Amino acid sequence: MTHSSGRGAGSEPEYRLARADDAGAIAEVIRDVVEGPNPVVFDRPWSEEEVSMWRRRLGSSGAIYVAVEGETLIGFGSLDYNTRQPETCTLGVWLRSEWRRRGIGTVLAEYLLSHAREQNFRRVVGSVPDNNEAALSFLSAIGALAPLINPESRFELPL
Numbered sequence: 001m002t003h004s005s006g007r008g009a010g011s012e013p014e015y016r017l018a019r020a021d022d023a024g025a026i027a028e029v030i031r032d033v034v035e036g037p038n039p040v041v042f043d044r045p046w047s048e049e050e051v052s053m054w055r056r057r058l059g060s061s062g063a064i065y066v067a068v069e070g071e072t073l074i075g076f077g078s079l080d081y082n083t084r085q086p087e088t089c090t091l092g093v094w095l096r097s098e099w100r101r102r103g104i105g106t107v108l109a110e111y112l113l114s115h116a117r118e119q120n121f122r123r124v125v126g127s128v129p130d131n132n133e134a135a136l137s138f139l140s141a142i143g144a145l146a147p148l149i150n151p152e153s154r155f156e157l158p159l
Helices: 018-035 048-058 104-118 135-149
Strands: 001-002 014-015 062-068 072-081 088-095 122-127 154-156
Touching: 001 062, 018 048, 018 062, 018 072, 018 122, 048 062, 048 072, 062 104, 072 104, 088 104, 104 135
Parallel strands: 088 122, 122 154
Antiparallel strands: 001 014, 014 062, 062 072, 072 088
């Protein structure tokens, strides 16, 4: 299933669940994030196999959604969870540096929050690194969006 964001004029990214053949492109986005300033969550590049294993581990409870522009995977978002905290999931969104601050991450987060609602997660958390104002601003906006998309949950930023 693919969706266009419907925002703005011109070519719009398509949003869909990640497929097995997206693992290499997701690994490239992770590499771009790690090479930039203040990486969030990822502290080193991941191999295509590591991304594949992560995607398989998430199964249908978690999710990885991707944003694709033409033939290029420009970013992804994930909904991860820990079986010891079955009502809690962790939301993260990562974009190639040249695609940031265009609303793409917000659309990915909307899909992830809808998935969290469908999977009955009650608590959604996000990770914010030190000295990353852009990530904090993004997650604060998502926190305000969360009750609209997933009214049964609460969004928290860990301290």
